[in-house]
Amino acid sequence: MVSPILQLHNINKSFGHVQANKNINLTINKGTIHGIIGENGAGKSTLMSIVYGLYQADSGTIKVNEKEIKLKSPKDSIEHGIGMVHQHFMLVENFTVLENIVLGFEGEVIFGKKLEKAKTDLNNLCKTYSLNVDLNSIISDLSVGFRQRVEILKSLYRGAEVFILDEPTGVLTPQEVDELFKILRSLKEEGKTIVLITHKLNEIMDLTSEVSVMRQGEVVGHTKTDHTNREKLAEMMVGRSVLLRINKSKTQRGDVAFKVENLTVKDDLDVTRVKNVSLEIHAGEILGLAGVTGNGQTELLEALSGIRKVESGEIFLNGKKISDSVEHLNPRELKEKGLAHIPEDRQRMGLVNDFKAYENLIFGYHDQEPYSKSSIMKEHKILDYSKKLMEEYDVRPRSPHLMTSNFSGGNQQKLILSRELNESPKILLVGQPTRGVDIGAIEFIHQRLIDMRDKGAAILLVSVELEEVLSLSDRIVVMFDGKIVGERINKDVSDRELGLLMAGVA
Amino acid sequence: MSTTVDKSKVPWWVSNLIVPLVNLTLALLVSALFIFIAGENPYQAIKLIIYGSFGYIEGFAYTLYYTTNFIFTGLAFAVAFHCRLFNIGGEGQAYIGGLGVFLVAINVSFLPVPIVWILSIAGAFIFGAAWAFIPAYLQAKRGSHVVITTIMFNFIASSLMVYLLVDVIRDMKQMGPHTVALPEEMWLPSFKDFAALFGINIRYSPLNASFLLAIAASFFVWYLVWKTKWGYEMRAVGHNTQAAIYAGISPYKNIIIAMLISGGLAGLLSINEVLGVHHKIVSGFPAGYGFTGIAVALMGRNHPIGIFPAAFLFGILYQGGSEVTFDMPNITRYMFVAVQGVIILFSGALENLFRPQIESWFVNKLNKQVEA
Numbered sequence: 054m055v056s057p058i059l060q061l062h063n064i065n066k067s068f069g070h071v072q073a074n075k076n077i078n079l080t081i082n083k084g085t086i087h088g089i090i091g092e093n094g095a096g097k098s099t100l101m102s103i104v105y106g107l108y109q110a111d112s113g114t115i116k117v118n119e120k121e122i123k124l125k126s127p128k129d130s131i132e133h134g135i136g137m138v139h140q141h142f143m144l145v146e147n148f149t150v151l152e153n154i155v156l157g158f159e160g161e162v163i164f165g166k167k168l169e170k171a172k173t174d175l176n177n178l179c180k181t182y183s184l185n186v187d188l189n190s191i192i193s194d195l196s197v198g199f200r201q202r203v204e205i206l207k208s209l210y211r212g213a214e215v216f217i218l219d220e221p222t223g224v225l226t227p228q229e230v231d232e233l234f235k236i237l238r239s240l241k242e243e244g245k246t247i248v249l250i251t252h253k254l255n256e257i258m259d260l261t262s263e264v265s266v267m268r269q270g271e272v273v274g275h276t277k278t279d280h281t282n283r284e285k286l287a288e289m290m291v292g293r294s295v296l297l298r299i300n301k302s303k304t305q306r307g308d309v310a311f312k313v314e315n316l317t318v319k320d321d322l323d324v325t326r327v328k329n330v331s332l333e334i335h336a337g338e339i340l341g342l343a344g345v346t347g348n349g350q351t352e353l354l355e356a357l358s359g360i361r362k363v364e365s366g367e368i369f370l371n372g373k374k375i376s377d378s379v380e381h382l383n384p385r386e387l388k389e390k391g392l393a394h395i396p397e398d399r400q401r402m403g404l405v406n407d408f409k410a411y412e413n414l415i416f417g418y419h420d421q422e423p424y425s426k427s428s429i430m431k432e433h434k435i436l437d438y439s440k441k442l443m444e445e446y447d448v449r450p451r452s453p454h455l456m457t458s459n460f461s462g463g464n465q466q467k468l469i470l471s472r473e474l475n476e477s478p479k480i481l482l483v484g485q486p487t488r489g490v491d492i493g494a495i496e497f498i499h500q501r502l503i504d505m506r507d508k509g510a511a512i513l514l515v516s517v518e519l520e521e522v523l524s525l526s527d528r529i530v531v532m533f534d535g536k537i538v539g540e541r542i543n544k545d546v547s548d549r550e551l552g553l554l555m556a557g558v559a
Numbered sequence: 560m561s562t563t564v565d566k567s568k569v570p571w572w573v574s575n576l577i578v579p580l581v582n583l584t585l586a587l588l589v590s591a592l593f594i595f596i597a598g599e600n601p602y603q604a605i606k607l608i609i610y611g612s613f614g615y616i617e618g619f620a621y622t623l624y625y626t627t628n629f630i631f632t633g634l635a636f637a638v639a640f641h642c643r644l645f646n647i648g649g650e651g652q653a654y655i656g657g658l659g660v661f662l663v664a665i666n667v668s669f670l671p672v673p674i675v676w677i678l679s680i681a682g683a684f685i686f687g688a689a690w691a692f693i694p695a696y697l698q699a700k701r702g703s704h705v706v707i708t709t710i711m712f713n714f715i716a717s718s719l720m721v722y723l724l725v726d727v728i729r730d731m732k733q734m735g736p737h738t739v740a741l742p743e744e745m746w747l748p749s750f751k752d753f754a755a756l757f758g759i760n761i762r763y764s765p766l767n768a769s770f771l772l773a774i775a776a777s778f779f780v781w782y783l784v785w786k787t788k789w790g791y792e793m794r795a796v797g798h799n800t801q802a803a804i805y806a807g808i809s810p811y812k813n814i815i816i817a818m819l820i821s822g823g824l825a826g827l828l829s830i831n832e833v834l835g836v837h838h839k840i841v842s843g844f845p846a847g848y849g850f851t852g853i854a855v856a857l858m859g860r861n862h863p864i865g866i867f868p869a870a871f872l873f874g875i876l877y878q879g880g881s882e883v884t885f886d887m888p889n890i891t892r893y894m895f896v897a898v899q900g901v902i903i904l905f906s907g908a909l910e911n912l913f914r915p916q917i918e919s920w921f922v923n924k925l926n927k928q929v930e931a
Contacts, residue, residue, distance in 0.1 A: 360804055385807025394805070402805045407798040412791065417806035420788050428788040 057119065058083040058246050059104070059135070059215055064113035066099055073099040075270045077113070081215070086237060086247045088257040088278070091267030092290055092463075092492055097250045100267070101217050104248075105137045106130040117215075136208025137217045142200050144192050151175070151188040154207045171210075178209050182239050198229035205236065215246045222256060226345050227519060227552030234260055252290075252492065254283045255520075266290055291493045301503055304527045307336030309372075310511035311357075311392075311480050316366035318349075318356040325364070326352040328535035334480070334511040339502065341526025341543070342515045345555050349535035350515045351397055354484050357513070358394035359384040370480065388417055393473040397484030397515065403469040404457055411439035411453035414472050446471035447497075466490050474501055481505060481512045487521060499525060519548055519555075533557040573921045575860065578914050579906060583858075583872075585913075586905040590898040598889045611882025612875040618882070620750050620764040622874040627766070627831050629870035630773040632852020634780045635825035637861035639705075641784055642817035643797035648694060648709025649825035650849030651716030652687040656826025657840050658720065659686025660833045661728070664741050675745055680772070680830055687826020688819040690716060695818030699811040705818070713849070724842050736842040747835040767835035769827075776824060777863035783820070793817045825849060851899065857907040873899070 057080045064077040073096045081087045091097050102108045104115065106124035114121050117133045124130050127137070144153050155171060172188060179186055184202045192200060201221060208216055218237075222230045237247055237260065249261060257264050258278065266274040266289040274289045311334040318327035326349040334340045344350055355361035357368060359375075359382050368376040370390055375382045384394065396402040404413050415424045415435055423434045439453040448460070448467045457465060473481070486502065487495045502525060506512055516522050522529055529546060531539045531554040539554040591601035612622040632649045639646035646652075663682030667675055694708035724736040732739075750766035784790035795803040796813040803810055832844045855873055859865030880895035905912075 358805075359807070383807045383809075384805060388807065396805055401799075402801050405795050405798045405802050408794070416795070416802070419791055419806075425788050430786055430788060430791060432786070 055082045057081065058117065059248075060116040060119070061100075061104070062114045062116070064100065064103060064115070065111045066103060066108060067111060072270050074103070074110070077272055079265055079272060081246060081248060082263070083246055084241060084244050085263055086241055086249060086261045088261035088264040089248060089250045089267060090252060090254070090257050090264060090286060090290060092252065095267040095290070096270040097267050098219060101137070101219060101248070101250055104130065105135060105217060131211050131213070134212055134214035135217065136211060136213025136215065137219070138201060138204040138208065138221060139219055142204055144200060144203060146193040147191060149189050149191055150186055150195075150203050150206075153192060153203060154188075154210055175206065175210060178206060181243065182209070182236055184236060196229075197224045198226075198232060201225070201233065202236065205240075213245075215248065216240065217248045217250070219250045220252070221249070222251070222253065224346060224517075226556045227548060228556050230256075254286055257286065258283060268292060287492060301525070302507065304339075304506065305337045305509075306527075307338075307509060309333050310336040310370070311513070312369040312372075313357065314367045314369070316353070316356065316368065317364040318352045318361060319364050320352055326535050327356065329366070330532075330535070330537055332513075332530065332537070334513055336479070336511050337506055337509045338528065339506050339512040339514055339526045341522035341529040342513060342532055343519060343522045343529055343551055343555055344515075344517070344532035346517050348532050350484070350532055353532070354394070354397065354482055354513075354515055358392070358396075358482055359387045385417065385420070388476075389421075391479035392482070393476055393478035393480070394482045395469060395473050395484060395486060397488070399466055399469050399488075400462070404465060406456075406458040408457050409453065410443070410448070410455050410457055410460065410468060411435050413457050413468050414439045414442055414453070416472065418472070418476065442471045442475060445475075463490050463494055467494065470498060470501070474505065477505070477508070477510075479510055481510050482515075483512065484515045485517065486514065487516075487518065519551060523548065523551075531555055569918045569922060570925070573918055574914070575865070577921070578910075578917055579858065579860075579865075581913055581917060582905040582910065583902065586898075586902040589901050589905075593894065593897060593901075594890065597894060599887045604883050604887065604890065607883045607886055608875065608879030610879075612879040616754070616759070617761060617764055618878060620761070620766040622871070622878040623750075623770055624764070624766040624831070624836075624874075625877040626867075626870045626874035627770045627773045628828050628848040629852055629855045629873050630777060630866060631828040631831070632825055632849050633855035633859060633866040633870050634776055634863065635821045635823075635849075636853050636856035637859070637863075637866060638780055638784065638793075638824060639817050639821035640856060640861050641790070641797050642793040642813055644695075644698065644814060644817055644821070645706045646691065646694075646709055646818060646821045646825075647706060647850070647853060648691060648712050648822070649828075649852050650845045650847070651709070651713035652690045652822040652825035653828040653832075653845040653849055654716045654720050655690040656683040656687035656823075657829035657833045657844060658723070659683050659826060660829050661738060661741070661840050664745055664834065668742055668745065672744055676747070676834070679745075679834055680827065683826040683829050683833075684823035685826075687829075688823040691818045691822025691825075692815070695815045695822075698818070699814040717843075720840075721842060724840065728840070730839070737837075738839045740839045741834070743838075745834070746838050747830070749835070765836045767831065769831035769835045772827065772830060776827060777867060780824070781863045789813075789816060825852070854899065854903040854907060857903070857910070872902075876902075 059081040061077055061079040064074050065072070066074040077100055089097050099108065103110045106127045106129050109125065115124060116122065122133055145156065148156070151172065154175065175188055178184070184206055186199060186202050186206055192203065195203070205216065221233060225233060240247060249256065251257065261278045264276055264278050264281070264286065265272050266286060268290060313330060313332040316327055316330045317325060320326045330353060332340070342350060352361060356363050363376050363378050363381060365378050367374055370392060375387065405416065419425055419430070423431055425431055436453055440451070443451045443453065446467050448464050448471065457468065460468065483502070486498050490498065502512060514522065514525055523543065526543050529541050529543055529551065530537050531551060533555060534557060538557065594601045594604045611618050613619055632653065635649045635652070636646055659682035660679045664675055664679045667678055690712060694705050694712055697703040697708050698705045721736065724738070728738050729736060730739040747767045747769060750764045751761045754761050784794065792808045793813045793816065795806065795808050796810045800810050828845065828848060833840055837844065851873055855866055855869045859869035876895060876899060880898070883890055884892055884895070
């Protein structure tokens, strides 16, 4: 018996000029896992924020169990049995699991018998859904995967019937993803309803029974998952057909262009994050560096690009030493030597948000001719160059005078990518090249990287997206706890094997 | 979320003209209320302000004289602010700048006068910059906040100058804490002399050629901040230090450069005061211009084109305000300090109070026009 638990009718929401949601109609059936898929900026998160009561819709109605409700705040939605697991967890780091869960309910349960009852209830919930969470552990001691379970447990305890998960797998290892999916399936077995927001097609195919596709604020398709496939979904998301697996010729490997020997790097808190790492990248090769976020990749990239001091070890570019513990070339000097760096956290590091687009398009190259001469900026030349670049990389809108913060996330990324790739670097360090980029742009970026490789560039690709590492790299190394724990030739390796290496168990 | 405005759709004149004007009007309304409570007629007071600052030529010249000082200190604050440094030490930097002017002028008096002027300007700039250097260094290398260090350096400058003016460089023939006068041929051409050329007779006016220097400094700042590599790098460090490091731009270097230029510009105030008005160093000549410069810069949105009218506005308030205090016994000098405070409050601290409403109102209105 299929009955709708959550119904949305003609939901509209705009921010200023931008209509984030247009006439959304969506029915979610009880006891299903319903996927919502779409590119960045398609309006998925806005829609779910409306359902969770964070935003109010401009118009439209929401029904829970076929009764119309008004949602003014998350408190209302929790009362109606809607729970949300956010992309960024809302947990107090130095509290225990139990304290976090009763937070907001203290008045009722913090003392005496009631707290004991809460504990029993929670332990029962843990058992039913095999969540396996220890109520007394401190949040900061838990891995990301477990923190996510705490969020799920919190929603369960508050009586959620519908669980909204916003991009839940972005920060997990493949093993953790498997565990999460098990939990979600057991929730479904118990009659709970799950709304899974994602841009990953695999997850939709693996987990969901129904899927809705959003594009530019509208729901453009609804289907049973069994009746569709990855290619069809991708096409619906983008509005045209998309190449999912990149066409890649065999590599013409040249000499070693970039070499790292016994590198050790500390972070700002003086914790050693990169431990005795050695790497070699050949010209005409993409070396993939896989690993779960926070295992030293960020510090490694920063050290290689001259941003961070090297504790010990040496770095060589085309056989010449560029960094050791005594001195290192700064990022600008490295750029002059043909080393480009696309930082992981681009909005934070790669751009100045309060600059105009054209100012960001020469950022880091601003003291080179023709962009400046004897310290005077050559505005006309910069503008001509910017227009050309924005055209070539399809940055929208094509207005170099627009403030960078007024571009969408994906277009901000394109500003950086175009800047760094256009200088045809000999060595390219790329961190998370497609994080936050939509699927149409991913295809474009991947093709660019392959083109650069074919022209003889040595590329280091750091990514937490295993699929990306697998589809682009010629060789793969895995980083765990600051160390390189394995090296594989791409064609001989499985996701499973890499996943185990990433988790540090192999 | 109803007040979220798509910034790219807001016309420049709304955010840069309408919003400041609304803030200013509100500030003046509140000030009028103060005057009313003090027992005077606000309408009369405003008439007096306008008469005092525009009504007769000496008054207008005074307005421009104050404007000159505010342009220097406003530009000084703005340059540092583009590197996100709150240089509130303009007062001390101007004071020490005066020492530079005097020492240079008195020691090179044998040279032709225009060269003495140029060297004195350099002296003012270098001494002001030097006084800003120590806080800059402490900020760049040690992370000591410039707000703390520059304000302390104001007090140090003040004490140092009092010591020098009493014990070292005082004109020993008299008792007051000031130096001997510079030779008359070195005095900057005054507005009085200029007016005399056209047969206009003026009793006294402090307005002098420094006003032109202030305008030149405005162009210099505009060019520096928006057209040169240094300005580009300073703004990059100011807006996003991490990104600057990524791009190989040194925050240390740029913090120091921005503070040196800022201190130097504040130092130029002493060209007006020492070379143009007093022709010697008198104790306490910066008289709060350094602090008012902060408000001028904030109100002018740290852009020379905004700083000029803001400086002029404060010039009107200073000059018109003193006119009011002469004629209205219930209104003291401090009343106008309060009025300035209200203006600073509305155009600085509460700058964004009505911005979203005003901007979204205009955006909606313009959209309707487009649709219609």
